[in-house]
Amino acid sequence: MGRFRGRSTTVLKPKSTHQVSQIMKWCYDKRIGVVPQGGNTGLVGGSVPIKDEVVLSLSNMNNVRSFDPVSGILVADAGCILQSLTDYVAPYNHIMPIDLGAKGSCQIGGNVATNAGGLRLLRYGSLHGTVLGLEVVLPDGTILDQLTTLRKDNTGYDLKQLFIGAEGTLGVITGVSILTPPAPQASNNVILALPSFNNVLPLYQTVKRRLSEILSAFEFIDRASYDLAVKHGQGRALSDDEVAGAECFVLIETSGGRREHDEEKLSDLLENLLEADEPLVNTGVLAQSPAQFSSLWALREGVPEAVSKEGKAYKYDISVPLSSFKDVVDGTREHLRTKGLLHDKAVKHVLGYGHVGDGNLHLNIVADAYLSEIQDALEPYIYEVVASHRGSVSAEHGIGAMKTHALHYSKSQVSIALMKKIKEIFDPRGIMNPGKVLDND
Numbered sequence: 105m106g107r108f109r110g111r112s113t114t115v116l117k118p119k120s121t122h123q124v125s126q127i128m129k130w131c132y133d134k135r136i137g138v139v140p141q142g143g144n145t146g147l148v149g150g151s152v153p154i155k156d157e158v159v160l161s162l163s164n165m166n167n168v169r170s171f172d173p174v175s176g177i178l179v180a181d182a183g184c185i186l187q188s189l190t191d192y193v194a195p196y197n198h199i200m201p202i203d204l205g206a207k208g209s210c211q212i213g214g215n216v217a218t219n220a221g222g223l224r225l226l227r228y229g230s231l232h233g234t235v236l237g238l239e240v241v242l243p244d245g246t247i248l249d250q251l252t253t254l255r256k257d258n259t260g261y262d263l264k265q266l267f268i269g270a271e272g273t274l275g276v277i278t279g280v281s282i283l284t285p286p287a288p289q290a291s292n293n294v295i296l297a298l299p300s301f302n303n304v305l306p307l308y309q310t311v312k313r314r315l316s317e318i319l320s321a322f323e324f325i326d327r328a329s330y331d332l333a334v335k336h337g338q339g340r341a342l343s344d345d346e347v348a349g350a351e352c353f354v355l356i357e358t359s360g361g362r363r364e365h366d367e368e369k370l371s372d373l374l375e376n377l378l379e380a381d382e383p384l385v386n387t388g389v390l391a392q393s394p395a396q397f398s399s400l401w402a403l404r405e406g407v408p409e410a411v412s413k414e415g416k417a418y419k420y421d422i423s424v425p426l427s428s429f430k431d432v433v434d435g436t437r438e439h440l441r442t443k444g445l446l447h448d449k450a451v452k453h454v455l456g457y458g459h460v461g462d463g464n465l466h467l468n469i470v471a472d473a474y475l476s477e478i479q480d481a482l483e484p485y486i487y488e489v490v491a492s493h494r495g496s497v498s499a500e501h502g503i504g505a506m507k508t509h510a511l512h513y514s515k516s517q518v519s520i521a522l523m524k525k526i527k528e529i530f531d532p533r534g535i536m537n538p539g540k541v542l543d544n545d
């Protein structure tokens with residue numbers, strides 16, 4: 105987003121775990137800070153140096169180490185790009201358990217280090233469940249080999265979990281063992297236009313009940329997000345009739361084992377929704393071809409790109425109860441209006457979109473420029489709202505450099521103190537991605 109900048113002079117691109125180990129040992133001895141970097145697609149500055157740390161790029165470690173088509177277990181170097189792993193397992197009829205807009209450049213090591221969520225979490229769960237093993241180089245150069253391919257391993261503390269979501273503050277992930285699910289034999293999607301946000305919750309309940317095991321995504325975009333996606337050419341715009349009176353939209357994806365069965369379920373759902381006495385939706389557009397399937401997805405996946413084309417974005421990635429998604433977005437807009445900041449020269453749009461199934465709202469404020477008045481109006485306001493719901497200040501993007509000061513809104517003092525102790529055990533010299541996740545104090 106162009107918000108974070110360091111001034112490193114050195115980028116190292118090791119080709120093997122052994123080289124990573126040598127680099128870390130050297131930096132440990134000399135007390136040099138190291139920032140592990142994957143595809144650099146994070147949104148909270150986690151892979152950007154704060155000062156002049158050495159950047160340790162994993163991009164030259166990009167080989168698949170093994171794949172077992174029977175179990176679906178893939179072992180890969182951390183620098184493998186997510187899309188290339190998807191392509192690798194596709195001929196075996198498998199898919200990666202994670203998918204996100206940045207798939208063309210993000211790397212699996214970065215995905216794991218940030219515990220990235222994305223679009224498939226509803227179906228396949230988080231990386232805490234699908235990652236089976238990790239190889240990690242610790243700050244002093246020790247190689248921690250936990251690259252197991254076992255589905256079950258109940259032998260004491262599960263250390264690898266500590267590195268999932270640690271954002272490179274405890275060690276450098278160099279290898280990942282991950283369970284890839286069988287590819288669905290049939291996928292379809294539909295976009296539904298809703299007259300009111302209040303219908304999203306009952307709709308989600310109905311959809312879960314009627315689609316049950318074939319439901320694979322339930323994504324939300326409000327009207328402002330939809331309009332921006334269309335303005336910037338993301339996906340196929342619906343017709344004027346289809347969007348008339350729509351306050352928000354929901355994208356539903358199904359993935360199942362038999363096309364006819366899934367299509368029948370989806371058509372029954374649509375019929376039931378549209379013919380109800382008090383319909384929850386105005387209209388629904390069902391993909392009729394693979395191209396339409398992609399362009400409906402692009403309306404949702406393209407929102408972040410549309411946002412960045414429109415202006416400078418303040419991004420808040422929060423978990424709050426689903427029922428309060430709209431109140432949080434509207435409340436933020438009103439708050440900015442009262443501060444006199446909602447006009448063409450300051451904040452242009454306040455929008456909400458996200459992963460309904462995961463209770464994860466992306467609240468984006470699009471402005472003409474990054475201004476301290478806007479920043480001060482947004483924080484701590486938004487974090488206080490999140491805390492009032494006992495929500496999370498970072499649902500899936502991590503803490504990085506952006507939210508270290510806000511960690512306490514979601515974690516108790518006891519938790520933070522324990523996190524600091526863990527950091528001290530792994531990284532007593534404070535060289536691993538300094539200034540990220542935890543404050544330096």
Ligand code: MLT
Binds near residue numbers: 408
């Ligand atoms: C998304 O779900 O599209 C991203 O996590 C949100 C973003 O890029 O801001």
Ligand code: ZN
Binds near residue numbers: 222458459
């Ligand atoms: Zn997201």
